[in-house]
Amino acid sequence: MAERFDANTYPLGPGRRLLEASAGTGKTFALAHLTLRLITEAGQPIESLLVVTYTDAAAAELRSRIGARLQAALQGLEAFSKGDSDPSGPDPVLEAWWSQPLDDEQRNDWIRKLLVALEQLDRADITTIHGFCRRSLHRQALSSGAALDPQLDTDTTVEIQEVVQEIWHDLLQSLDPDQYRGLLSAGLTAEALTRGLNTLDSDPSPQVCTDGADFVVDQPLAPQLDSWLNTTWLQFLELWPKHSRTLEVCFCTAAAEWKAAGASRTTPYSAKPRSDRCAVIDQWIAAQATAPSISAIRDQEKPLKEYFHPGSWCRVARSCGEEEPSLAHTELQTVIAALWDGPIERVWRHCLQRGLAKLNDRRRRQGVMTFAGLLAAMDPGESLPEPDWLGPLRARYRTVMVDEFQDTDPVQWRLLNRAFGHGSKHLLLLVGDPKQAIYRFRGGDLDTYKKARADVDRIDDLIENFRTTPKLMEGMNALMAPGLVRSNLEVPAVIPRGEVTKLGDQTDRHPLELLVIPSAAPTSKTALEQQLPDLLGADVLRRLNETPELKPSDLCILVSRHAQATALRDALAIRGVPTRLVNQGDVLESEAAAELQRLIDALAAPGNERKLRLLACSALIGWSAATLSDDDGAQLDALSAQVRKLGEQLPRLGLLGCLSNLLEGSVMADLSERGRLLGDLQQAARLVQDAMHRQGLNAASAAEWLRRQRLQPPDPVPEARQPHSDQAESAVAVVTVHRSKGLEYPVVICPYLWEGPADSNGPLWKIEGSQQWQICCNRHWGLGYQAAAFATTQAAAESERLAYVAVTRACSQLVLVWGHAARQDNAPLVSWLFGADAIETDLDQRTEERLRDHLLRQQVPITIHPFPENDSAAAIGRWQGPTDHTTLTVGGVPTHIDRSWGRASYSAWISSSTESSHSELGRDPEPEPKELETPGANRWPEIGPLADFPRGPGPGDCLHRILEQWSFQADAGEDTVIATELRRAGLDPELWLDAVRTGLTHVLSTPLGGPLGSLSLNQLGSERRLHELSFDLPVTGMVTRSLIQAFRADNRSRFSDDYIPYLEQLSVNSRGFLTGSIDLVFCDSEDLNKARWWVADWKSNWIGERGADGRSQMCGPRHYTQTAMQEQMVHHHYPLQAHLYLVALHRHLQWRLPGYDPAQHLGGYAYIFLRGMPGKNKPTNDGPGRIVERASLPRILTLDRLLREGAA
Secondary structure, eight states, X not given: OOEEOOTTTOOOSSEEEEEEEOTTSOHHHHHHHHHHHHHHTSOOOGGGEEEEESSHHXXXXXXXXXXXXXXXXHXXXXXXXXXXXXXXXXXXXXXXHHTXXXXXXXXXXXXXXXXXXXXXXXXXXXXXXXXXXXHHHHHHHHHHTOSXXXXXXXXXXXXXXXXXXXXXXXXXXXXXXXXXXXXXXXXXXXXXXXXXXXXXXXXXXOEEOOOTTSOOTTSOHHHHHHHHHHHHHHHHHHHHHHHXXXXXXXXXXXXXXXXXXXXSOOTTOOSSOSSOHHHXXXXXXXXXXXXXXXXXXXXTIIIIIIIISHHHHHHHHHHTTOSSOXXXXXXXXXXXXXXXXXXXXXXXXXXXXXXXXXXXXXXXXXXXXXXXXXXXXXXXXXXXXXXXXXHHHHHHOSEEEESSGGXXXXXXXHHHHHHHSSSSSXXXXXXXXXXXXXXXXXXXXXXXXXXXXXXXXXXXXXXXXXXXXXXXXXXXXXXXXXXXXXXXXXXXXXXXXXXXXXXXXXXXXXXEEEEEOOOSSOBOHHHHHHHHHHHHHHHHHHHHHHOTTOOGGGEEEEESSHHHHHHHHHHHHHTTOXXXXXXXXXXXXXXXXXXXXXXXXXXXXXXXXXXXXXXXXXXXXXXXXXXXXXXXXHHHHHHHXXXXXXXXXXXXHHHHHHHHHXXXXXXXXXXXXXXXXXXXXXXXXHHHHHHHHHHTOOXXXXXXXXXXXXXSOOSSOOGGGSOOOOXXXXXXXXXXXXXXXXXXXXXXXXXXXXXXXXXXXXXXXXXXXXXXXXXXXXXXXXXXXXXXXXXXHHHHHHHHHHHHHHHTTEEEEEEEEEOXXXXXXXXXXXXXXXXXXXXXXXXXXXXXXXXXXXXXXXXXXXXXEEXXXXXXXXXXXXXXXXXXXXXXXXXXXXXXXXXXXXXXXXXXXXXXXXXOOOOOTTOOOOOOOXXXXXXXXXXXXXXXXXTTSOOSHHHXXXXXXXXXXXXXXXXXXXXXXXXXXXXXXXXXXXXXXXXXXXXXXXXXXXXXXXXXXXXXXXXXXXXXXXXXXXXXXXEEEEEHHHHHHHHHTOSSSSSSTTTXXXXXXXXXXXXXXXXXXXXXXXXXXXXXXXXXXXXXXXXXXXXXXXXXXXXXXXXXXXXXOHHHHXXXXXHTTHXXXXXXXXXXXXXXXXXXXXXXXXXXXXXXXXXXXXXXXXXXXXXXXXXXXXEEEEOOHHHHHHHHHHHHHOOO
């Protein structure tokens, strides 16, 4: 029996409890107040509290609300201490808490505890479940002495795409062409495989169901596929001649019986079929000398799939009234299904399992984890003994509060319950609302919530709604009284405590409205969706015009899909109504991104007439077709000159600056009139500009980058790319229902709740009551039917919960839309508008008369009216917002603009004043080849494995990427990495794979020498190294003389007096941030108490000898002498790079390494010249190919100080 929650009397002792909070009932308020009481009354320090919620945004909001609650309580307690006996509080709950009798000593004790809690609030564990797992793993790593905890990979899109490309190239494209074409025709595409692998990768413990005949994952696919097809073909040949005619007779008999029972349609089955399909298959069999290919089998779609296949038979039988149809001939039809679906399903499973294995291997070698990997690493399992780390976890926390518990998955609950749910010292408080469980696609499991609910010690309800006005709440309580029928959940009536507003006090209609789309008979879903945007656009405009106090920002329109949002926004834009998109769209797929593409293309090639013409006709320039055709060339020449000048200014102004200079006043005004175009344009330009900075792109490469992003958008879309084009603060919000959770709006319009959820077609299905996945290509029979039925039931239930979330966003007015559409039996509004029993009725029984009758019987205060006749935009005009009468004045003119502040890289610092740097982040520009006049000693090889490897930024980056993924130990899988990266760089693996493998093996096996002695890179396990450590160092102010000062701090170390003259040639004047990426960080000992940390940088510089014709002739370790490498180091300012990297490492270790002492833990730098490393069987001291130096602490500490404090 649930109890009513009271924030001031709720028990704080140990136990496992549940707090159920309907939408708008103040669960965040309850959590904040309970935190206050736990800190004061229960005396729990804030570091002993763990508060877990679902998203980072929710965690930030919760931290802010807790901080505000503690601050308000502190102010009240201090007021009491100063003699104020009745301080006013923000709410009655806090005022009641203040009023409890306290003596001075207890009050002062609570004040001290609150002060400490507020001081420690930023470090408190108020986080997501993934954030909790990551922090816990990090603490384990520190306590166990591990070098560095795994890095979190928050966006796996590119990685999964790369793995799919590998599988596609290595497995599928290597098949016989007929097999490959058959797989494609069956829907096994790279895009589908990417979606499936992404689904499995999001599961903490993905398991794909297999059978005994499945292909072996680590064996070649082609022979296994051919063998399986041959075996299945022989089985088919054995059964078909014996039973095919019997099967046909059974079909004819069943069709006759169905017709006699009143079935209107039995196609393709008939009592008297016009064609002999058995004869068709007989002829096909006779034409096959061997087992047919997948493509040949798929060519027989009409007889095999649409007629003899058990899926077609079962589908038609159900439509004719059979609830559980049996197969006409089980043995034969099962073999037919195996022949048609079996090879597809087995290849699917093989590819998915291979993909998961590749992803796991990549992440293991790179030392990274995904969100799902975090949960898997923290899964304590069900068996005993329990993991050792559970003890320290229990000791750290006394109270654990889990917000949004309805979205928890089984692994999360197992972790939380096993860690905190069974002891006598912990309070485990679960807070959730099962009616808002809408994240099934992310693993949220309502059954997990229900099981936990059955096991808790106590349940309390929050039943007071503080969001919705009383009149609207009255209507919503009555409307939702039937509950969520498909989810088997009640919707309890809540008590309205919301304030009455003018918007909620209309006299001519109820605040709850139902707009009915006029329709004499059920129409198609597509037809209604095409009709609705215009109807709704006219309705929104009418509401704004009829209600002066209603602003566009008061309105929210909730949608299910991005296409719906686009159509609605276009309809409102025609009427001049501003909108803003608050869903997960992609701004780089917008019209603005296409316009920006034209600009960047022209900046990259200002002399290209075609690209100039496209820019001229874009919205950025605004030429009409007539202007372009009438131009005699003078205007186009002027545009070319303008674009060329902008291209020259691009490195200094940035893309946003160039865009601003290009847009004239009239064009800017026109863009402003075009709704969201200007906002999207600026956001897209900012994204491209950021990519140009991070990756060192020039205009040409930026154009290619944008083109790739538009053609191959990531899924899911990163938050930075989700449009936030707020044309004005007063704009209608268009929001997906998922995104709207936690938000509220005065007026909410739900135009699409008449739609049922879309059917899933697989082939990847979740098994009911299990955490396993299965592949089934046909959803109409066998396991596929069971899986599809379960998925349909789950989707219908979740659509009801989505509808609950949607309608509970409204504060003052709620507008629902109903349309009579065919094949929308699972529409979420059905039980609310027609009654709970209506979900079992046919569509033609859901009439408007029955709708009105049900709502009248339920006494739902609702206004029902049809949409007005469709008005054209011209007939109803455009919305005119209120006029702003503010007098504008001219602001002050800045006398000086500081252009030294920004984000810079080492490459930018060493660039001359006339040279712009376009290097990739963390990569120095590829140096020119260096011919060596005096080679080194003869004992070194004069030709190395990488002597002829191509030069340039592309091949150099290819070697970098291979080393980033290489395991550093012997691994047969490295050839796949090498081949993949060579192809990515446009290099033929057949030409270069052996050379790269041998060359990089030399790199890894060569003793580093110098201070590192016999240590070689292949001795470094993954726990002792970190690849690509990116950094952003704050720069208060850095000039050339400060760099010189830092190097002069130690004249005894290498690169001192001989290097300073080169430093003096630089023109460094930088403030803001110094950004970069260190190729490799490693420690030189397995004993972390003695280990020093080093940076390593890969250099692909070519040093060698040329022939008489000027062509490269020799390049090997013999040429990479200390003198030659010293010259390269000095000429390209590698010493400066090395010292900046060591400063970054110094700061990183200060943050991450307990007890860090630079004198003890900071090692130095190793510059590895890849083409010059001789291999392991060579002398170690001062050998070729590497420069290894200890860190100069005087220089590093001086440089660190100057970066922080700025130049004197």
